[in-house]
Amino acid sequence: MDIEQFRKAGYAAVDAICDYYQTLSERPVKAQVQPGYLLDKLPKEAPAQGEPFHEIAAAFQNDILPGITHWQSPQFFAYFPANSTFEGMIADLYAASVSNPGFNWICSPACTELEQVVVDWVAKMLGLGPSFWTSSGVGGGVIMGSASEAALTAAMAARERSLRRLAGHEHAAENGQIEVPDEIRQKYGQKLVIYGSTQTHSLGSKAAIMLGLPFRAIPVSAEDGYSLRGDAVRKAMEADVADGLVPFLVIATVGTTSSGAVDRISEIGEVLKDFPTTFLHVDAAWAGVAYALPEYRELLRLSELNEYVDSFATNLHKWGLTTFDCTLLYVRDRQDLTQTFDVTPAFLRSKEADAGEVIDYRNWQIALGRRFRSLKIWFVLRSYGVEGFQRHLERGISQCKQLAEAVRQSTTFELVTKPSLALLVFRLSPSSRSDLTNDTLNVLNQRLHDRLNARYDVFLTQTVLHSVETNIFCIRFAMGGVRTTFEDVQATWSIVEAEGEEVLKDWDE
Numbered sequence: 358m359d360i361e362q363f364r365k366a367g368y369a370a371v372d373a374i375c376d377y378y379q380t381l382s383e384r385p386v387k388a389q390v391q392p393g394y395l396l397d398k399l400p401k402e403a404p405a406q407g408e409p410f411h412e413i414a415a416a417f418q419n420d421i422l423p424g425i426t427h428w429q430s431p432q433f434f435a436y437f438p439a440n441s442t443f444e445g446m447i448a449d450l451y452a453a454s455v456s457n458p459g460f461n462w463i464c465s466p467a468c469t470e471l472e473q474v475v476v477d478w479v480a481k482m483l484g485l486g487p488s489f490w491t492s493s494g495v496g497g498g499v500i501m502g503s504a505s506e507a508a509l510t511a512a513m514a515a516r517e518r519s520l521r522r523l524a525g526h527e528h529a530a531e532n533g534q535i536e537v538p539d540e541i542r543q544k545y546g547q548k549l550v551i552y553g554s555t556q557t558h559s560l561g562s563k564a565a566i567m568l569g570l571p572f573r574a575i576p577v578s579a580e581d582g583y584s585l586r587g588d589a590v591r592k593a594m595e596a597d598v599a600d601g602l603v604p605f606l607v608i609a610t611v612g613t614t615s616s617g618a619v620d621r622i623s624e625i626g627e628v629l630k631d632f633p634t635t636f637l638h639v640d641a642a643w644a645g646v647a648y649a650l651p652e653y654r655e656l657l658r659l660s661e662l663n664e665y666v667d668s669f670a671t672n673l674h675k676w677g678l679t680t681f682d683c684t685l686l687y688v689r690d691r692q693d694l695t696q697t698f699d700v701t702p703a704f705l706r707s708k709e710a711d712a713g714e715v716i717d718y719r720n721w722q723i724a725l726g727r728r729f730r731s732l733k734i735w736f737v738l739r740s741y742g743v744e745g746f747q748r749h750l751e752r753g754i755s756q757c758k759q760l761a762e763a764v765r766q767s768t769t770f771e772l773v774t775k776p777s778l779a780l781l782v783f784r785l786s787p788s789s790r791s792d793l794t795n796d797t798l799n800v801l802n803q804r805l806h807d808r809l810n811a812r813y814d815v816f817l818t819q820t821v822l823h824s825v826e827t828n829i830f831c832i833r834f835a836m837g838g839v840r841t842t843f844e845d846v847q848a849t850w851s852i853v854e855a856e857g858e859e860v861l862k863d864w865d866e
Protein backbone atom coordinates (compact mmCIF):
# COMPACT_ATOMS: atom_id res chain seq x y z
CA MET A 358 0.00 0.00 0.00
CA ASP A 359 1.44 3.37 -0.90
CA ILE A 360 0.69 6.72 0.74
CA GLU A 361 -2.22 7.64 -1.54
CA GLN A 362 -3.77 4.18 -1.17
CA PHE A 363 -3.37 4.54 2.60
CA ARG A 364 -5.07 7.93 2.50
CA LYS A 365 -8.07 6.40 0.71
CA ALA A 366 -8.21 3.24 2.78
CA GLY A 367 -7.77 5.26 5.96
CA TYR A 368 -10.73 7.53 5.17
CA ALA A 369 -12.80 4.46 4.31
CA ALA A 370 -11.81 2.80 7.58
CA VAL A 371 -12.87 5.85 9.60
CA ASP A 372 -16.18 5.89 7.70
CA ALA A 373 -16.74 2.22 8.49
CA ILE A 374 -15.91 2.81 12.16
CA CYS A 375 -18.38 5.72 12.31
CA ASP A 376 -21.08 3.51 10.75
CA TYR A 377 -20.29 0.82 13.30
CA TYR A 378 -20.72 3.25 16.19
CA GLN A 379 -23.91 4.64 14.71
CA THR A 380 -25.47 1.18 14.64
CA LEU A 381 -23.91 -0.15 17.81
CA SER A 382 -26.96 0.10 20.02
CA GLU A 383 -29.04 -1.82 17.45
CA ARG A 384 -26.66 -4.78 17.42
CA PRO A 385 -27.11 -7.64 19.91
CA VAL A 386 -24.36 -7.18 22.47
CA LYS A 387 -23.04 -10.74 22.21
CA ALA A 388 -21.47 -12.37 19.18
CA GLN A 389 -23.94 -14.82 17.62
CA VAL A 390 -21.45 -17.42 16.49
CA GLN A 391 -20.50 -20.91 17.53
CA PRO A 392 -17.01 -22.09 18.52
CA GLY A 393 -14.86 -22.64 15.45
CA TYR A 394 -16.90 -20.34 13.19
CA LEU A 395 -13.83 -18.45 11.99
CA LEU A 396 -11.45 -21.40 12.08
CA ASP A 397 -13.73 -23.18 9.61
CA LYS A 398 -14.09 -20.15 7.41
CA LEU A 399 -10.55 -18.90 6.89
CA PRO A 400 -7.84 -20.53 4.75
CA LYS A 401 -5.32 -22.62 6.64
CA GLU A 402 -2.35 -20.81 5.14
CA ALA A 403 -1.46 -17.21 4.35
CA PRO A 404 -2.18 -16.26 0.73
CA ALA A 405 0.74 -16.82 -1.63
CA GLN A 406 0.00 -13.57 -3.48
CA GLY A 407 -1.05 -10.30 -1.92
CA GLU A 408 -4.75 -9.42 -2.10
CA PRO A 409 -6.42 -6.08 -2.91
CA PHE A 410 -6.90 -4.04 0.25
CA HIS A 411 -10.61 -3.37 -0.31
CA GLU A 412 -11.17 -7.15 -0.10
CA ILE A 413 -9.25 -7.34 3.14
CA ALA A 414 -11.25 -4.43 4.61
CA ALA A 415 -14.50 -6.07 3.48
CA ALA A 416 -13.45 -9.32 5.17
CA PHE A 417 -13.21 -7.42 8.47
CA GLN A 418 -16.88 -6.51 8.09
CA ASN A 419 -17.99 -9.92 6.82
CA ASP A 420 -15.83 -12.37 8.77
CA ILE A 421 -14.53 -10.62 11.86
CA LEU A 422 -17.31 -8.31 13.05
CA PRO A 423 -19.86 -11.14 13.39
CA GLY A 424 -17.51 -12.74 15.89
CA ILE A 425 -17.06 -9.58 17.94
CA THR A 426 -18.82 -9.14 21.25
CA HIS A 427 -19.60 -5.47 21.43
CA TRP A 428 -17.80 -4.26 24.53
CA GLN A 429 -18.41 -0.71 23.33
CA SER A 430 -22.17 -1.29 23.15
CA PRO A 431 -24.19 0.87 25.54
CA GLN A 432 -25.86 -2.37 26.64
CA PHE A 433 -22.66 -4.13 27.65
CA PHE A 434 -22.78 -4.86 31.39
CA ALA A 435 -20.57 -7.96 31.73
CA TYR A 436 -17.16 -8.21 33.46
CA PHE A 437 -16.22 -4.49 33.65
CA PRO A 438 -16.50 -1.51 31.31
CA ALA A 439 -13.66 -1.39 28.79
CA ASN A 440 -14.33 2.04 27.41
CA SER A 441 -12.78 3.14 24.19
CA THR A 442 -13.10 6.75 23.08
CA PHE A 443 -12.50 8.29 19.69
CA GLU A 444 -9.71 10.38 21.23
CA GLY A 445 -8.00 7.19 22.39
CA MET A 446 -8.48 5.51 19.01
CA ILE A 447 -6.98 8.42 17.12
CA ALA A 448 -4.05 8.56 19.53
CA ASP A 449 -3.42 4.85 18.93
CA LEU A 450 -3.42 5.52 15.20
CA TYR A 451 -0.86 8.30 15.58
CA ALA A 452 1.19 6.08 17.91
CA ALA A 453 1.15 3.35 15.26
CA SER A 454 2.24 5.89 12.67
CA VAL A 455 5.47 6.55 14.55
CA SER A 456 5.71 2.94 15.71
CA ASN A 457 8.76 2.53 17.91
CA PRO A 458 9.69 0.57 21.01
CA GLY A 459 10.59 3.65 23.14
CA PHE A 460 12.54 1.70 25.77
CA ASN A 461 15.20 4.37 26.36
CA TRP A 462 14.75 8.13 26.40
CA ILE A 463 17.07 8.37 23.39
CA CYS A 464 14.82 5.96 21.40
CA SER A 465 12.18 8.71 21.20
CA PRO A 466 12.44 11.43 23.84
CA ALA A 467 8.79 12.44 23.36
CA CYS A 468 7.57 8.97 24.34
CA THR A 469 9.45 9.02 27.63
CA GLU A 470 8.78 12.62 28.55
CA LEU A 471 5.08 12.51 27.63
CA GLU A 472 4.78 9.43 29.83
CA GLN A 473 6.42 11.31 32.71
CA VAL A 474 3.95 14.16 32.24
CA VAL A 475 0.74 12.14 31.95
CA VAL A 476 1.43 9.70 34.77
CA ASP A 477 1.78 12.75 37.01
CA TRP A 478 -1.40 14.29 35.59
CA VAL A 479 -3.24 11.09 36.49
CA ALA A 480 -1.55 10.80 39.90
CA LYS A 481 -2.70 14.32 40.77
CA MET A 482 -6.18 13.74 39.35
CA LEU A 483 -6.51 10.65 41.57
CA GLY A 484 -5.11 12.40 44.64
CA LEU A 485 -2.03 10.20 44.95
CA GLY A 486 0.50 11.83 47.26
CA PRO A 487 3.64 13.53 45.94
CA SER A 488 5.78 10.48 46.77
CA PHE A 489 4.08 8.69 43.85
CA TRP A 490 4.73 11.54 41.40
CA THR A 491 7.45 11.05 38.85
CA SER A 492 8.44 14.68 39.29
CA SER A 493 9.34 13.84 42.91
CA GLY A 494 12.42 12.10 41.55
CA VAL A 495 11.86 9.35 44.12
CA GLY A 496 8.67 7.51 43.24
CA GLY A 497 6.73 7.62 39.99
CA GLY A 498 4.49 5.95 37.48
CA VAL A 499 4.96 3.76 34.45
CA ILE A 500 2.43 2.63 31.85
CA MET A 501 2.00 -1.03 31.01
CA GLY A 502 -0.44 -3.40 29.37
CA SER A 503 -2.38 -4.97 32.23
CA ALA A 504 -2.95 -5.01 35.96
CA SER A 505 -1.63 -8.58 35.92
CA GLU A 506 1.63 -7.38 34.41
CA ALA A 507 1.75 -4.59 37.01
CA ALA A 508 1.23 -7.11 39.82
CA LEU A 509 3.94 -9.39 38.47
CA THR A 510 6.26 -6.40 38.14
CA ALA A 511 5.49 -5.38 41.73
CA ALA A 512 6.00 -8.97 42.90
CA MET A 513 9.41 -9.18 41.26
CA ALA A 514 10.40 -5.83 42.73
CA ALA A 515 9.09 -6.95 46.13
CA ARG A 516 11.08 -10.18 46.01
CA GLU A 517 14.32 -8.37 45.23
CA ARG A 518 13.68 -5.74 47.92
CA SER A 519 13.00 -8.45 50.51
CA LEU A 520 16.16 -10.31 49.58
CA ARG A 521 18.17 -7.08 49.76
CA ARG A 522 16.72 -6.38 53.19
CA LEU A 523 17.48 -9.92 54.31
CA ALA A 524 21.03 -9.33 53.09
CA GLY A 525 21.26 -6.09 55.06
CA HIS A 526 21.56 -3.94 51.89
CA GLU A 527 25.29 -4.37 51.52
CA HIS A 528 27.19 -5.24 48.32
CA ALA A 529 26.43 -2.18 46.18
CA ALA A 530 28.08 -2.85 42.84
CA GLU A 531 29.94 -0.25 40.79
CA ASN A 532 26.85 0.61 38.72
CA GLY A 533 24.88 1.47 41.86
CA GLN A 534 22.97 -1.80 41.81
CA ILE A 535 22.77 -3.60 45.12
CA GLU A 536 23.49 -7.24 44.49
CA VAL A 537 21.78 -9.95 46.49
CA PRO A 538 24.47 -12.43 47.54
CA ASP A 539 23.93 -15.96 46.20
CA GLU A 540 23.81 -17.44 49.68
CA ILE A 541 20.92 -15.14 50.64
CA ARG A 542 19.03 -16.00 47.45
CA GLN A 543 19.62 -19.71 48.06
CA LYS A 544 18.64 -19.50 51.72
CA TYR A 545 15.45 -17.48 51.34
CA GLY A 546 14.55 -17.45 47.64
CA GLN A 547 12.18 -20.44 47.88
CA LYS A 548 10.79 -19.52 51.29
CA LEU A 549 9.00 -16.36 50.24
CA VAL A 550 5.19 -16.15 50.38
CA ILE A 551 2.59 -13.86 48.72
CA TYR A 552 -0.68 -13.01 50.49
CA GLY A 553 -4.03 -11.83 49.26
CA SER A 554 -7.60 -12.89 49.91
CA THR A 555 -10.06 -15.30 48.36
CA GLN A 556 -11.36 -12.21 46.53
CA THR A 557 -8.00 -11.23 45.01
CA HIS A 558 -8.03 -11.32 41.24
CA SER A 559 -6.26 -14.29 39.64
CA LEU A 560 -3.33 -11.93 39.07
CA GLY A 561 -2.17 -12.80 42.63
CA SER A 562 -1.99 -16.54 41.94
CA LYS A 563 -0.47 -15.92 38.53
CA ALA A 564 2.30 -13.74 39.94
CA ALA A 565 3.00 -16.50 42.45
CA ILE A 566 3.09 -19.14 39.71
CA MET A 567 5.49 -17.05 37.65
CA LEU A 568 7.82 -16.63 40.62
CA GLY A 569 7.43 -20.28 41.65
CA LEU A 570 6.22 -19.23 45.10
CA PRO A 571 3.03 -19.88 47.10
CA PHE A 572 0.01 -17.56 47.18
CA ARG A 573 -2.08 -17.59 50.35
CA ALA A 574 -5.72 -16.75 49.64
CA ILE A 575 -6.86 -15.60 53.09
CA PRO A 576 -10.58 -16.14 53.79
CA VAL A 577 -12.81 -13.09 54.24
CA SER A 578 -16.14 -12.56 55.92
CA ALA A 579 -19.40 -11.34 54.39
CA GLU A 580 -19.83 -9.32 57.59
CA ASP A 581 -16.72 -7.34 56.67
CA GLY A 582 -18.08 -6.75 53.19
CA TYR A 583 -15.60 -9.32 51.77
CA SER A 584 -12.61 -7.14 52.56
CA LEU A 585 -9.28 -8.42 53.80
CA ARG A 586 -8.58 -7.50 57.44
CA GLY A 587 -5.28 -6.90 59.19
CA ASP A 588 -5.78 -9.60 61.86
CA ALA A 589 -6.32 -12.29 59.25
CA VAL A 590 -3.13 -11.20 57.48
CA ARG A 591 -1.20 -11.31 60.74
CA LYS A 592 -2.50 -14.79 61.55
CA ALA A 593 -1.51 -16.16 58.14
CA MET A 594 1.93 -14.57 58.28
CA GLU A 595 2.66 -15.72 61.81
CA ALA A 596 1.76 -19.29 60.87
CA ASP A 597 4.15 -19.12 57.92
CA VAL A 598 6.95 -17.56 59.93
CA ALA A 599 6.55 -20.33 62.50
CA ASP A 600 7.11 -22.77 59.61
CA GLY A 601 10.31 -21.01 58.60
CA LEU A 602 8.78 -19.10 55.68
CA VAL A 603 9.23 -15.41 54.84
CA PRO A 604 6.30 -13.10 54.00
CA PHE A 605 7.37 -10.76 51.22
CA LEU A 606 4.27 -9.38 49.50
CA VAL A 607 0.64 -8.56 50.25
CA ILE A 608 -1.64 -7.78 47.32
CA ALA A 609 -4.56 -5.78 48.65
CA THR A 610 -7.47 -4.80 46.42
CA VAL A 611 -9.47 -1.61 46.12
CA GLY A 612 -12.60 -2.73 44.26
CA THR A 613 -12.52 -6.52 44.04
CA THR A 614 -13.70 -8.05 40.79
CA SER A 615 -16.55 -10.00 42.34
CA SER A 616 -18.17 -7.34 44.48
CA GLY A 617 -16.07 -4.17 44.60
CA ALA A 618 -14.82 -4.77 48.15
CA VAL A 619 -12.08 -2.53 49.52
CA ASP A 620 -9.43 -4.19 51.66
CA ARG A 621 -8.46 -2.58 54.97
CA ILE A 622 -5.24 -0.97 53.88
CA SER A 623 -4.25 0.72 57.14
CA GLU A 624 -4.87 -2.42 59.19
CA ILE A 625 -2.71 -4.41 56.79
CA GLY A 626 -0.08 -1.65 56.70
CA GLU A 627 0.14 -1.62 60.50
CA VAL A 628 0.63 -5.39 60.55
CA LEU A 629 3.39 -5.12 57.98
CA LYS A 630 5.40 -2.92 60.34
CA ASP A 631 6.10 -6.19 62.18
CA PHE A 632 7.14 -7.90 58.93
CA PRO A 633 9.65 -5.47 57.44
CA THR A 634 10.57 -7.69 54.52
CA THR A 635 7.03 -7.33 53.18
CA PHE A 636 5.91 -5.07 50.34
CA LEU A 637 2.33 -3.83 49.96
CA HIS A 638 0.84 -3.62 46.47
CA VAL A 639 -2.69 -2.36 45.83
CA ASP A 640 -4.57 -3.65 42.81
CA ALA A 641 -7.29 -1.16 41.91
CA ALA A 642 -7.59 -2.26 38.30
CA TRP A 643 -11.23 -1.36 37.92
CA ALA A 644 -12.10 1.00 40.80
CA GLY A 645 -8.90 3.05 41.05
CA VAL A 646 -10.04 5.71 38.60
CA ALA A 647 -12.82 6.61 41.05
CA TYR A 648 -10.20 8.33 43.22
CA ALA A 649 -10.69 11.13 40.71
CA LEU A 650 -13.92 11.90 42.60
CA PRO A 651 -12.93 13.57 45.89
CA GLU A 652 -16.15 12.46 47.60
CA TYR A 653 -15.23 8.76 47.10
CA ARG A 654 -11.65 8.99 48.37
CA GLU A 655 -12.44 8.16 51.96
CA LEU A 656 -14.59 5.18 51.01
CA LEU A 657 -11.76 3.90 48.82
CA ARG A 658 -9.19 4.56 51.56
CA LEU A 659 -7.03 6.99 49.63
CA SER A 660 -5.27 8.46 52.68
CA GLU A 661 -4.38 4.91 53.78
CA LEU A 662 -3.05 4.19 50.33
CA ASN A 663 -0.92 7.31 50.43
CA GLU A 664 0.43 6.39 53.84
CA TYR A 665 1.10 2.66 53.65
CA VAL A 666 1.34 1.36 50.12
CA ASP A 667 4.54 0.60 48.19
CA SER A 668 2.89 0.29 44.79
CA PHE A 669 -0.51 0.83 43.24
CA ALA A 670 -2.01 -0.07 39.86
CA THR A 671 -5.13 0.97 38.05
CA ASN A 672 -6.41 0.45 34.51
CA LEU A 673 -7.42 3.47 32.50
CA HIS A 674 -8.59 0.98 29.88
CA LYS A 675 -11.47 -0.17 32.05
CA TRP A 676 -13.64 2.63 33.38
CA GLY A 677 -11.08 5.34 32.50
CA LEU A 678 -12.03 6.21 28.89
CA THR A 679 -8.69 5.12 27.44
CA THR A 680 -8.69 2.59 24.63
CA PHE A 681 -7.27 -0.81 25.63
CA ASP A 682 -4.49 -1.30 26.79
CA CYS A 683 -3.43 1.15 29.47
CA THR A 684 -2.46 0.24 33.04
CA LEU A 685 -0.66 2.65 35.34
CA LEU A 686 1.71 1.27 37.95
CA TYR A 687 2.89 3.73 40.60
CA VAL A 688 5.68 3.11 43.08
CA ARG A 689 6.68 5.06 46.15
CA ASP A 690 10.35 4.35 45.49
CA ARG A 691 11.44 3.93 41.88
CA GLN A 692 14.54 2.10 43.07
CA ASP A 693 12.30 -0.85 43.90
CA LEU A 694 11.87 -1.15 40.14
CA THR A 695 15.29 -0.08 38.91
CA GLN A 696 17.15 -2.28 41.39
CA THR A 697 15.23 -5.20 39.90
CA PHE A 698 14.97 -4.41 36.20
CA ASP A 699 18.00 -2.26 35.35
CA VAL A 700 20.15 -4.68 33.41
CA THR A 701 22.21 -2.58 31.04
CA PRO A 702 24.52 -4.10 28.47
CA ALA A 703 26.86 -1.71 26.64
CA PHE A 704 24.58 -1.42 23.61
CA LEU A 705 21.74 0.01 25.70
CA ARG A 706 23.78 2.75 27.36
CA SER A 707 23.40 6.39 26.43
CA LYS A 708 25.17 9.57 27.45
CA GLU A 709 21.95 11.09 28.86
CA ALA A 710 21.14 8.04 30.97
CA ASP A 711 24.72 7.71 32.20
CA ALA A 712 24.52 11.34 33.32
CA GLY A 713 21.31 10.54 35.21
CA GLU A 714 19.41 13.18 33.23
CA VAL A 715 16.66 10.96 31.86
CA ILE A 716 14.44 8.01 32.64
CA ASP A 717 14.87 4.83 30.61
CA TYR A 718 11.55 3.10 31.20
CA ARG A 719 12.93 -0.32 30.25
CA ASN A 720 14.44 -0.23 33.77
CA TRP A 721 10.96 0.08 35.31
CA GLN A 722 9.41 -2.99 33.64
CA ILE A 723 9.88 -6.57 32.49
CA ALA A 724 10.08 -6.11 28.71
CA LEU A 725 12.54 -3.99 26.83
CA GLY A 726 10.23 -2.49 24.20
CA ARG A 727 7.06 -0.68 25.04
CA ARG A 728 4.07 0.87 23.30
CA PHE A 729 3.53 4.62 23.08
CA ARG A 730 0.53 4.52 25.42
CA SER A 731 0.99 7.95 26.98
CA LEU A 732 -0.33 9.54 23.80
CA LYS A 733 -3.85 8.21 24.33
CA ILE A 734 -3.93 9.32 27.96
CA TRP A 735 -2.83 12.77 26.81
CA PHE A 736 -5.51 12.94 24.11
CA VAL A 737 -8.25 11.70 26.42
CA LEU A 738 -7.40 13.95 29.37
CA ARG A 739 -6.97 17.02 27.20
CA SER A 740 -10.24 16.38 25.42
CA TYR A 741 -12.35 15.49 28.48
CA GLY A 742 -10.51 17.54 31.08
CA VAL A 743 -10.52 16.35 34.68
CA GLU A 744 -14.08 17.58 35.02
CA GLY A 745 -15.28 15.65 31.98
CA PHE A 746 -13.55 12.54 33.34
CA GLN A 747 -15.31 13.06 36.67
CA ARG A 748 -18.73 13.57 35.02
CA HIS A 749 -18.26 10.29 33.17
CA LEU A 750 -17.56 8.44 36.43
CA GLU A 751 -20.52 10.11 38.12
CA ARG A 752 -22.86 8.94 35.35
CA GLY A 753 -21.96 5.29 35.96
CA ILE A 754 -22.32 5.67 39.73
CA SER A 755 -25.64 7.41 39.37
CA GLN A 756 -26.99 4.67 37.07
CA CYS A 757 -25.87 2.10 39.62
CA LYS A 758 -27.68 3.93 42.43
CA GLN A 759 -30.87 4.05 40.38
CA LEU A 760 -30.67 0.36 39.53
CA ALA A 761 -29.95 -0.47 43.18
CA GLU A 762 -33.17 1.31 44.10
CA ALA A 763 -35.09 -0.79 41.56
CA VAL A 764 -33.61 -3.98 43.04
CA ARG A 765 -34.49 -2.86 46.56
CA GLN A 766 -38.08 -2.24 45.45
CA SER A 767 -38.27 -5.64 43.78
CA THR A 768 -39.98 -8.50 45.60
CA THR A 769 -38.12 -11.03 43.45
CA PHE A 770 -34.50 -9.90 43.65
CA GLU A 771 -32.12 -8.76 46.37
CA LEU A 772 -28.81 -7.00 46.55
CA VAL A 773 -26.09 -9.37 47.76
CA THR A 774 -23.59 -6.64 48.64
CA LYS A 775 -23.84 -2.88 48.92
CA PRO A 776 -23.61 -1.17 45.53
CA SER A 777 -19.96 -0.46 44.83
CA LEU A 778 -19.45 2.59 42.61
CA ALA A 779 -20.83 1.42 39.25
CA LEU A 780 -21.05 -2.28 40.14
CA LEU A 781 -24.17 -3.99 41.43
CA VAL A 782 -24.21 -7.57 42.69
CA PHE A 783 -27.64 -9.11 43.03
CA ARG A 784 -29.51 -12.39 43.01
CA LEU A 785 -32.93 -13.84 42.54
CA SER A 786 -34.41 -14.24 46.02
CA PRO A 787 -38.20 -13.84 46.20
CA SER A 788 -39.19 -12.19 49.45
CA SER A 789 -42.31 -14.42 49.67
CA ARG A 790 -40.18 -17.62 49.65
CA SER A 791 -38.39 -17.80 52.99
CA ASP A 792 -38.44 -21.61 52.52
CA LEU A 793 -35.67 -21.41 49.90
CA THR A 794 -32.25 -22.26 51.34
CA ASN A 795 -29.03 -20.63 50.20
CA ASP A 796 -28.17 -23.82 48.25
CA THR A 797 -31.51 -23.66 46.45
CA LEU A 798 -31.05 -19.98 45.71
CA ASN A 799 -27.63 -20.79 44.27
CA VAL A 800 -29.25 -23.32 41.94
CA LEU A 801 -31.99 -20.88 40.92
CA ASN A 802 -29.48 -18.14 40.21
CA GLN A 803 -27.30 -20.48 38.19
CA ARG A 804 -30.43 -21.24 36.13
CA LEU A 805 -31.16 -17.56 35.78
CA HIS A 806 -27.66 -16.94 34.58
CA ASP A 807 -27.90 -19.86 32.13
CA ARG A 808 -31.05 -18.35 30.69
CA LEU A 809 -29.49 -14.92 30.36
CA ASN A 810 -26.40 -16.46 28.86
CA ALA A 811 -28.44 -18.19 26.19
CA ARG A 812 -29.54 -14.79 24.85
CA TYR A 813 -27.55 -12.42 22.67
CA ASP A 814 -29.22 -9.15 23.57
CA VAL A 815 -27.91 -9.17 27.12
CA PHE A 816 -24.53 -9.96 28.64
CA LEU A 817 -24.08 -10.19 32.40
CA THR A 818 -21.44 -12.22 34.19
CA GLN A 819 -21.81 -14.33 37.28
CA THR A 820 -19.64 -14.75 40.35
CA VAL A 821 -19.51 -16.85 43.48
CA LEU A 822 -18.83 -14.85 46.61
CA HIS A 823 -16.80 -17.10 48.91
CA SER A 824 -16.69 -16.20 52.59
CA VAL A 825 -16.20 -17.87 55.94
CA GLU A 826 -20.00 -17.91 56.30
CA THR A 827 -21.14 -19.37 52.97
CA ASN A 828 -20.80 -19.27 49.19
CA ILE A 829 -23.28 -17.17 47.24
CA PHE A 830 -23.85 -17.47 43.50
CA CYS A 831 -24.79 -14.07 42.21
CA ILE A 832 -24.92 -11.92 39.11
CA ARG A 833 -22.90 -8.79 38.47
CA PHE A 834 -24.23 -5.75 36.65
CA ALA A 835 -21.20 -3.64 35.71
CA MET A 836 -22.11 -0.14 34.61
CA GLY A 837 -19.82 2.72 33.56
CA GLY A 838 -19.98 2.46 29.77
CA VAL A 839 -19.24 5.81 28.18
CA ARG A 840 -22.27 5.57 25.87
CA THR A 841 -24.64 3.90 28.35
CA THR A 842 -27.80 5.69 29.42
CA PHE A 843 -30.12 4.71 32.24
CA GLU A 844 -32.61 3.59 29.58
CA ASP A 845 -30.04 1.01 28.48
CA VAL A 846 -29.69 -0.16 32.06
CA GLN A 847 -33.46 -0.40 32.42
CA ALA A 848 -33.85 -2.36 29.19
CA THR A 849 -31.40 -4.99 30.41
CA TRP A 850 -32.94 -5.03 33.89
CA SER A 851 -36.39 -5.72 32.38
CA ILE A 852 -34.95 -8.75 30.63
CA VAL A 853 -33.43 -9.97 33.92
CA GLU A 854 -36.77 -9.54 35.69
CA ALA A 855 -38.66 -11.43 32.99
CA GLU A 856 -36.12 -14.29 32.98
CA GLY A 857 -36.24 -14.38 36.79
CA GLU A 858 -40.02 -14.90 36.65
CA GLU A 859 -39.53 -17.79 34.20
CA VAL A 860 -36.99 -19.45 36.49
CA LEU A 861 -39.39 -19.27 39.42
CA LYS A 862 -42.28 -20.56 37.32
CA ASP A 863 -40.21 -23.55 36.15
CA TRP A 864 -39.10 -24.26 39.71
CA ASP A 865 -42.67 -24.31 41.02
CA GLU A 866 -43.93 -26.63 38.29
Ligand code: PLP
Pocket residue numbers: 436437502503504505506558560610612613614640641642643672684
Ligand atom coordinates in the same frame (compact mmCIF):
# COMPACT_ATOMS: atom_id res chain seq x y z
N1 PLP B 1 -7.77 -6.78 39.15
C1 PLP B 1 -9.08 -6.53 39.28
C2 PLP B 1 -9.63 -6.08 40.59
C3 PLP B 1 -9.93 -6.69 38.17
O1 PLP B 1 -11.24 -6.46 38.29
C4 PLP B 1 -9.37 -7.12 36.94
C5 PLP B 1 -10.24 -7.34 35.77
O2 PLP B 1 -11.37 -7.64 35.87
C6 PLP B 1 -8.00 -7.38 36.87
C7 PLP B 1 -7.25 -7.19 37.98
C8 PLP B 1 -7.37 -7.86 35.61
O3 PLP B 1 -6.84 -6.82 34.93
P1 PLP B 1 -5.87 -7.05 33.67
O4 PLP B 1 -6.66 -7.72 32.61
O5 PLP B 1 -5.46 -5.67 33.32
O6 PLP B 1 -4.73 -7.89 34.14
